[in-house]
Structure formats: C-alpha cells, structure tokens
Amino acid sequence: MLPISKDLNWFNVYGIPGSTLNIPNAHALRLSETLLSQRVIEGEYVLLYLDQRRTYLVKVEAGKNFHTHKGFIKLDDLIGKEYGSTVESSLGVQFTVLKPLLRDYIMKSVRRTQIMYPKDIALIIVYSGIGPGSRVVEAGTGTGALTMALAHFVRPNGHVYSYEIRGEFLETAEKNIKRAGLADFVELKNKDITVGIDETDLDAVILDMATPWLVVPHAYRALKPCRTFVSFSPTIDQTVKTVEALKENNFIDIETVECLVRGIQTEKGKTRPQTLMTAHTGYITFARKALNHTIANYSKQ
Known part of the structure; x- marks a missing residue:
C-alpha cells in the first residue's frame, strides 16, 4: 500500500x-x-453482463480486446470505469460492468469435472458451521468449486486443506482458485485421503468422493469434539454406507438431505415456475463427532 x-x-x-x-x-x-x-483496476476480473443467460468473466488487461458475438470490447476502456456502469462494444451493444461474486467464480470456473452447485455449497457452509478462522479438510477437489467457497468463508485466518488423487484436476483447481484470489487460504494435496488425514484439530471434514465411508475413521481422529463431518454423494448406496460408518465411529446428529432449487419466471400476469431446473445433484450427509456415544443409542430410536 x-x-x-x-x-x-x-x-x-x-x-x-x-x-x-x-x-x-x-x-x-x-x-x-x-x-x-468501486472502480475497475487493471489486472482484476470483471463480469460483463449482456443478459441473464450471457455473462462473461474477463481479466482486465491493457492493450487487449475481448471478443463476443456482439462485437469486441477494448479492455482499456474498462480501466477506471465505475462498477455498475456500461461499456459499448464495437457493434454498439451495451454491456454492464459488474464486480464478480463468489458464485460467478464458481459457475465460470474452468471445468474438468462436474462442479458442485451453489445450492449444495450454501447448505454445506451453513450446516458445517465453518467461518473465519476455521480449519477444514476437503477431499475430492475436482475443479475447485467447493474449495473456493470454503476458502472464501474461512479467511482471513482460516485454512482449507484439499485432497485430490488426480494431479491434472489439481492443476485446473489451482488456476480457478488463483483467479478468485483465494490461493493464500488453500493447500492443495495430491494424496489419497482414504490412507489418512495429515491434519488434526479440524473444524470440519467435507468429502465429495466415491468412497466417503472409508474416510470416516480418519475424520473422527482428525476432528475436534463436536465438529462436523459432511459427505456429498450422488447415489443412495454411497449414502447408506457412509451413514453406517458414521454410526459405528461415534458420530451423532446424523442427517441426510437433498437440496432442490427451482427458479421462478416472474412476469406480470404470467408468473410461474421455470420449466427447467437442476434437480437431483446429490445427497448431503451431516454428522457431529461425539466422545462417548454408542451405537446402542440408535437402536432405541
């Protein structure tokens, strides 16, 4: 400064x-x-908004142009421009200059795998109880969508340790995380978490992987008492195996949910639910680490 x-x-x-x-x-x-x-600075990312279906996440670099089907935009014209104002393309089309939100970085991320959607991420953030200063282990980094969200909420003095067995996925995730300005709060680890968790005194263990039940014993040892285990699985079979493992490893308050979000088409006299929606993406299981709970308690329910 x-x-x-x-x-x-x-x-x-x-x-x-x-x-x-x-x-x-x-x-x-x-x-x-x-x-x-409130103004665009060279080197940062902006969101160019044409309409609800057409938005573009662009890095502002002097001397360069950004090309669209509605003409090109001189990026020099963006430097110093107030956010919320408009810029005109070479074809005279107006784009609104917006400051990107977390969801923009997530939905515009470079993808090598299916990403986790904001609807599921939001539920995980709230139910896991993480916040500034939290130490979180994540497994199944993928393209880093959930990783970015976790890092966003644990900063400025928390940290996310993200495990991924495929190196090529980590390369993509690293690019997405850096683009969002969150690299200082993330450590990417090319390691199989089913072998073990290196970290201890964790506030949450959050999994998006094929065999989460294999991680449950490691998660129990790594978590602080009362802290949260979260697993995102696309199938019921995976979910059942995970819940059984949680019961056997002294976790309580076990709950599985599915989050469905339906958009509403709002127009005077014609407001109705949108025809298309992203429905099933996965089942999310939450649990808390207990110290002296036994499986016998479940049989009494």
Missing part, C-alpha cells in the same frame, strides 16, 4: 481522473479503499 498523505490524489495514482483528497490519513485510507473498490 502506498503511504498516505493528507493531499493524496488516489484516483490519479491509479490513472483515474479525480480531485485531490484533503482529509485525515485514516479517513483517506478507508475512503480510498472504498473508492477504488
């Missing part, structure tokens, strides 16, 4: 026309960060 002076023209420092700020240092810092966050 540049040193603050009482008469610092923050806009001109970043090549943005503006007047000198004559305010106390601390206020200048806060205001400058706010003002800069």
Whole structure:
C-alpha cells in the first residue's frame, strides 16, 4: 500500500481522473479503499453482463480486446470505469460492468469435472458451521468449486486443506482458485485421503468422493469434539454406507438431505415456475463427532 498523505490524489495514482483528497490519513485510507473498490483496476476480473443467460468473466488487461458475438470490447476502456456502469462494444451493444461474486467464480470456473452447485455449497457452509478462522479438510477437489467457497468463508485466518488423487484436476483447481484470489487460504494435496488425514484439530471434514465411508475413521481422529463431518454423494448406496460408518465411529446428529432449487419466471400476469431446473445433484450427509456415544443409542430410536 502506498503511504498516505493528507493531499493524496488516489484516483490519479491509479490513472483515474479525480480531485485531490484533503482529509485525515485514516479517513483517506478507508475512503480510498472504498473508492477504488468501486472502480475497475487493471489486472482484476470483471463480469460483463449482456443478459441473464450471457455473462462473461474477463481479466482486465491493457492493450487487449475481448471478443463476443456482439462485437469486441477494448479492455482499456474498462480501466477506471465505475462498477455498475456500461461499456459499448464495437457493434454498439451495451454491456454492464459488474464486480464478480463468489458464485460467478464458481459457475465460470474452468471445468474438468462436474462442479458442485451453489445450492449444495450454501447448505454445506451453513450446516458445517465453518467461518473465519476455521480449519477444514476437503477431499475430492475436482475443479475447485467447493474449495473456493470454503476458502472464501474461512479467511482471513482460516485454512482449507484439499485432497485430490488426480494431479491434472489439481492443476485446473489451482488456476480457478488463483483467479478468485483465494490461493493464500488453500493447500492443495495430491494424496489419497482414504490412507489418512495429515491434519488434526479440524473444524470440519467435507468429502465429495466415491468412497466417503472409508474416510470416516480418519475424520473422527482428525476432528475436534463436536465438529462436523459432511459427505456429498450422488447415489443412495454411497449414502447408506457412509451413514453406517458414521454410526459405528461415534458420530451423532446424523442427517441426510437433498437440496432442490427451482427458479421462478416472474412476469406480470404470467408468473410461474421455470420449466427447467437442476434437480437431483446429490445427497448431503451431516454428522457431529461425539466422545462417548454408542451405537446402542440408535437402536432405541
């Protein structure tokens, strides 16, 4: 960060026309960060919005053009532009310049595998109880969709340790995580988690893999008491095996859910549910680590 002076023209420092700020240092810092966050800076990503079906995640690089079927956009024109304003393509089509959200980085991620959808990720985040400072182990990194979400919520002083047995998937995930600006909060591990978990005192173990039941004993040893185990599985057979393993390994409060989200087509006089929806993606199982619970308790239910 540049040193603050009482008469610092923050806009001109970043090549943005503006007047000198004559305010106390601390206020200048806060205001400058706010003002800069509202304008596009070279090197960051923006979301170019044409309509609900056509959006583009673009890195702003000076001297380059971004080509679309509606003409090209000079990326130089974006630098210093206020978020929420519009930019015109070479064919005169207007695009709105948006600051990307977490969901944009997830849905626009480079994919080598099927990603986990925001509807499932949101449920996992809330039910797992993670937050700033949490230490989380994840397995089945894939393209890093869930990894990005976990990192987003454990920062600034938490960490995600993500296990993946396929090196080529890790390469793709690393690119997606860096693009979202979350690499400092993630350690990618090319390792089979069914062999064991290196970390201890964890706040959550979250799995998206073919054989989660094989990880349950390792998860029990690695978790803090009362902390959360989560497994995402596409089939019932996987889910049943996982639940049985949880019961046998002193986990309680076991619950399996499926999350369905249906969009609504809103139009005056014609509002109705959308015809198409992403329905079944997987079953999500949650459980908490107990210290003295026994399987006998389940037979009394």
